[in-house]
Amino acid sequence: MKSNKYFSKLIPLLFMFALLFAACELIDPTDVENPAITEEKLFADATGGAEPLVTGLEFAFSDAVVRSVVFLEAVSDNYDNISTYVSTVLDKPRNITPNDQYLGDSREIYFKLQILRSLADFGLSTVLPADANSTTFHEAQALFYKGMAILMLSENFLAFPLVEDGPMVRAENAVKEAIEVLEESYSISPSGDHGLKCKLALARAYRLDKNKAMAVQMANEVLSMNPTFNYSAQYDAINLPNRMVYFLVTRSQNDFQPLPRLDFLDPKFSTPDASDGIPCLKAEEAYLILAEAALSDNDINTTKGYLNDLIVLVDSRQVYTFSDNDPRRNRPSNPDYIVKADASAPGKPGLILAREDQEIAVSPVSGTSLTNADIDAMTTPEELYYALYLLRQEVFFAEGRRMSDLGIRLPVMQRQIDANPNINIGDYGTEIYVPAYIPQSDEMDQFTVDETNGIVTILHDMNRVLVQNINVVSPF
Amino acid sequence: MYIGKKPDTNYLNGRIKLLHYLLIFLLVAATNYAQNGRISGSVKDDITGEVLIGANVFIASLNIGASSDVDGNYIIENIPAGTYTIIARYVGFKQVTEEVVVRANSTTQLDFRLESTAVQLNELVVTGQGVATERRKLTSTVESISADDIGIAPVESVDQLLQGRVPGLTAFNSSGMPGTSGRIAARGLKSVLTNATPVVYVDNVRVDNQDAFRLALDTGGAETSALSDLVVGEIDRIEVIKGGAASTLFGSEAANGVIQIFTKKGVPGKPRWHFNVTSGFDAPNTEFVSEKYVKDNVLRTGYYQGYDFSAMGGAQDFTYHFGGKTFLNDGIIVDNVSQSKGYNLNAGFRVHLSDISNLEISSSYTKSQFRRTDNNNLPTAPYGGFEDGAYADQWGYNDHLRDSVLALMLSNDVRDDVDRFRTAVNYDITPVKDFTNKFTFGLDYRKNEERQFVPKKAGDLFATENGFLFRADREYLTVTLSYIGSYILPKLGPVTQTLAFGAQGFRVEDREGAAQGQNFAIPGTEDFDNASLIDAQESNRQLFSGGLYLVDQIGIFDKIFIDLGIRADGNSTFGEDVGLQYYPKAGIAYNISDESFYPEALKSYVSSLKLRTSWGQTGNFPPPFTKDRTYASNSFLDRSGLAFNNPGDPELKPEKTSSVDAGFDMGLFNDRVAIEFNYFKQITKDGLFLVPNDPASGFGLQYKNVGEILNEGIELSIYAQVLQSENFSADVRFSFATLENEVTDLGGSAPFSIASFTFLPRRVEEGYTLGVFRVNKPIKDAEGNYTGDYETVLEGSPLPKQTGSFSFNVTLFKNLSIRSLTEFAFGHQVVNLKKTLRYFNQTEDAADAVPDGYSFETASQVWVEDADWIKVREIGLTYRLPESLLKGITLNASLRNVAEFGIKTSNLDPELNSFQPSQANVGGYGYLDVSAPRQFRFSVTYNF
Secondary structure (H helix, E strand, C coil), X not given: CHHHHHHXXXXXXXXXXXXXXXXXXXXXXXXXXXXXXXXXXXXXXXXXXXXXXXHHHHHHHXXXXXXXXXXXXXXXXXXXXCXXXXXXXXXXXXXXCCCCCCCCCCCCHHHHHHHHHHHHHHHHHHHHHHCCCCCHHHHHHHHHHHHHHHHHHHHHECEEECCCCCCEEEHHHHHHHHHHHHHHHHXXXXXXXXXXXXXXHHHHHHHHCCCHHHHHHHHHHHHHHCCCCXXXXXXXXXXXXXXXXXXXXXXXXXXXXXXXXXXXXXXXXXXXXXXXCEEEEEHHHHHHHHHHHHHHCCCHHHHHHHHHHHHHXXXXXXXXXXXXXXXXXXXXXXXXXXXXXXXXXXXXXXXXXXXXXXEEEEXXXXXXXXXXXHHHCCCCXXXXXXXXXXXXXXXXXXXXXXXXXXXCEECCCHHHHHHCCCCCCCCCCCCCECCCCCCXXXXXXXXXXXXXCCEEEECCCHHHHHHHCHHHHCCC | CCCCCCCCCCHHHHHHHHHHHHHHHHHCCCCCCCCEEEEEEXXXXXXXXXXXXXXXXXXXXXXXXXXXXXXXXXXXXXXXCEEEEEEEECCCECCEEEEEEECCCCEEECCEXXXXXXXXXXXXXXXXXXXCEEHHHXXXXXXXXXXXXXHHCCCCEHHHHHCCCCCCEEEECCCCCCCCCCEEEECCCCCCCCCCCXXXXXCCEEECCCCCCCCCCCCCCCCCCHHHHCECCCEEEEEEECCHHHHHHHCCCCCCCEEEEEECCCCCEEEEEEEEEEEEEEECCHHHCCCHHHHHHHECCEEEEEEEEEEEEEECCEEEEEEEEEEEECCCEHHHCCCEEEEEEEEEEEEEEECCEEEXXXXXXXXXXXXXXXXXXXXXXXXXXXXXXXCCHHHCCCHHHHHHHHHHHHCCEEEEEEEEEEEEEEEEEEEECCEEEEEEEEEEEEEEEEEEEECHHHCCCCCCCCCEEEEEEEEEEEEEEEEEEEXXXXXXXXXXXXXXXXXXXXXXXXXXXXXXXXXXXXXXXXCHHHCCEEEEEEEEEEEEEEEEEEEEEEEECCCEEEEEEEEEEEECCCCCCCCCEEEEEEEEEECHHHCCCCCHHHXXXXXXXXEEEEEEEEEECCCCCCCCCEEEEEEECCEEEEEECCCCCCCCCCEEEEEEEEEEEEEECCCCEEEEEEEEEEXXXXXXXXXXXXXXXXXXXEEEEEEEEEEEEEEEEEEEEEEECCCEEEEEXXXXXXXXXXXXXXXXXXXXXXXXXXXXXXXXXXXXXXXXXXXXXXXXXXXXXXXXXXXXXEECCCCCCEEEEEEEEEEECCCEEEEEEEEEEECCEEEEHHHHHHHHCCCCCCCCCCCCCCCCCCCHHHHEEECCEEEEEEEEEEEECCCCCCCCEEEEEEEEEEEEECCCCCCCCCCCCCCCCCCCCCCCEECCCCCCCEEEEEEEEEEC
């Protein structure tokens, strides 16, 4: 009786299992698919990969630029970082180590520049060759971004690897690599805006390489093609906003206050949706290079000519009016104050703007406090070098160029040292370089206010310091 | 019940059979007697005479039994004439064994009087054992919370219920915002990167247990948690295991422990209804509030009303329980901006399909709606935005100006809607004696929609000119399928053996989508259709996990118990090069007090003593898809750009935690006092750390199995029935646990910070506790003056080293009971970030916090404070109106979050931590969270 029961049970059971087995595929719960772009999917259909690569490089470039600007402006005398959660150590350059949380942050300058470089390399070596529809223009663009990445690294860091797990390459050698890559990019696509960008980038790179002749040649070629050229990194209100706007406009704390004599240039980026571009390669740079070259040859008149042309260009740049309600706590905000660049300098009016409930006018491209009359009145090389570096500071304000001009060079981030077996703490490039003429601590940002007499006195006039050390400061 | 023919055990006829039995129940057909007898009687409390409802009375040799009904009466039918051993058992009482004679065609009367006991040796637990096992046989610890404990607790959700009730398991409040749940951790943090919340099963079906919502809108921290919508009313009992050998059978997901919830299925008897009306109010806890403006104008007392009902009943072969609940809580922030409400309907029933099979089905639907504000120090947060001193008088604000800022903040409309449906089907069948099988199928579906709308007028404060709409949806579905079987091997002399074996699989689908819209030029619209700038994201994850296990439970002389087990696991999150993972376990328990050589003299003091020790491995699987190298597509200026994403690792495997547990369970003074002591040491190897790739590669962090973490400590729990008399009973419970946590090995990767603020990070460093603070300590010279220099050190622990609780329960004259629960945590520190922000805003209390010559960063040690606390969690009073006055009415008054003592932080609730990264929620940052309010509740319950 019992065995019969089990036997009669067995047949239907077997039948059921057979059905289950056949239906396996349909009811298989183990099938799991990663919706992201896996390596497999990326190369399953490689056609059409070139455009996204170039867009990706644009994104990475804009990202790297804004992250660099935030960091480098805080280190320099341009801005004082008062109380954001951005590392306040940045105001005291000698205290910056690879372990500094901001330098070491994966969202910040060093990593972003390496991402740009690495993505360009990935595109050139893998994506573009795999895409049958890619053009030489795509290649030229990828090369341009690679060149810019290496150039920006060379301007701001002592040494850094150029490939994964590679050895440290000193900045003075890396810049030559940048030049090579930019020259190649230019030769593939020499026309239009792309050609201009390459030329201007080359002028900048040759200057860093101390190659006066080539820098001058590039600068002249740019001005002859387009004397008002401006290439800005683009931002996207939703996907990649210009982060500087958060520190300059939508301040929640007392963030990022400019040096009082630069107050009139602030905030360079002011649209609330943070879609302002950041100028990277503009014609002003060509004038500055030409002026510096002429001045190094002691040619006063030619120098003055270039500086005057520069001022005309700067004054012609567009201006935004902006309603600034920033309370400027503990910062001078009285437009009647005069500002002394240091204790011995003459006080200059008009550098501090009235802000409360006022409309102010700021240029998102370039601004300056110098006039043609000021330049005409100068006679000595020292005065002109001073004007040159003041102009460099004002024209490149909020563009992340000042720290390099000051001569400071950053170390790589701690993660670079940890992850690369070829790099150890103590190697060249793992410690910050701050020239001896840079003041102690955060003195570069300090100033005093004499309210009775309405005078703001800045502790150090860094431009005067630079002129005193011009032999090491100027590359020409 | 028979209907005249023998039951048919053919599987394919099962469904027809079910219909038959249901029909029979509905028609209330008369039973048919054969040549058999019955046993019936009552089950009551020996001392108080109270009836015990749902007590289990059974005859082991025949494997038949019955439950006592609402009047405490039971009846077992159809017993062949003869003499039998019959056992009666009920949780909290000593089981009673009797001999009984059954005669054909007659009823034998047998009443049981059970003595209450603190020691629960005969209680059956299932979690982690493979099969229902008596407590006396357990080689590891399993805690349980019974329906009685749950019924009287004034809690609204499971995480509140767990506070202070399980030694070694902490459930700290994260924030007073509605819908957020406590941070639950059992025995410290075993992992750096994954959430420490134990896995939760309801009726053997896995359910969502987290607040993981990747695309959730950023309101400065607070997240709604899936735990907070596990409604308490339907829970019959909870079993908790804290990791270790007990979790082995759950495989690669149970390193944090397992919480198993069993829902009510009803008790035989006439339908018994229960209606409850609760009203009360939430008074904001202003102990930690700094700004007067906040106390007066932002916080307010919110009213609460709740209604719930349930019904249960049935016959011996079919019992049911269903219920529902709704509540509305106005919340403690003005303008009802933190209002919450919820609805719940649940039903469960058990059908005795035949002599050898049972079917249990339970389902529950919950709908919750929360409104929230922006949190912490977002400038738009009504609480935090003022509490950080940004709008203090010295900045030119007066109450009138603050009012207008507050009005803008409150115009921010944040809503969270959760719909949750859960169901579980459990089918038991015992085709032959000693061979049990349980098949389970179930799912948990949770849908969460978050919506934030900032109208045009509030634009300036929110940095958008023309309004802003955000919507994020998360759909979480988990489907569980499992089989558990057991077979009792024939007895071999003094050795009994039970083999338990099972297979389990579950699948998770986690789909999220979010969209933002900007620029609503015309006020009054709230749809994306009317936005001019729209952006959207999507994030989808899936995973599948399957495993098999085998356990051998051996009993020797019914005094020594050994269990050996192993689980094999496969999971779609494991890397390509990784195969099945194996988790073994072994344990031994010795009921030494049962031995004949156990001295009688000692027995009057130490009435029962069980020694136990066990070892086992369990795991924690990596997040889905972290094993793959992926690229991303970034949207930029209306185009799509390529970017690097996850580096990938084909060797990615689960973290493995090995635990050693040793301890004893002791009963004193005739089992009136139960002491449970446990020592544990858990080592997690292959700890998942996010290891950075070379930055020059362009890739960032990758999950890698490199770390090693140690958790060690003791757990002690004492439960004493201090007084037991007819009119007065009192019991007290004390629990205490210690924890030493250390990151013992970084596996060669560099130390790193866990989601930290740069000036005072929480670090993962070799040789230190997880989350140790890296602080800058100002240096003083010989005279005690500050030199201006500082040293950077690692010190402090965000995890408490000692935790515990104390509770008592007093019953007077059977009708009045008073209870209280207090919890404490010592030995940890918190960073008072509120003070840091108030320092930036130079408020009176914080302006001098940093010594001259230092900055908030270079003297960061000033922000670290001792976070010790003692909190009275609950005080409650229940009064059952005497039957003479009004039958069936019970009054209940309770207060939650009663009081705090021993607080050393300045104006900061040291328990809160809404700054929850998706990684290990280690705590340690005290921000601008609203404390959980003091909740007064008064309820009237009508049972009939």
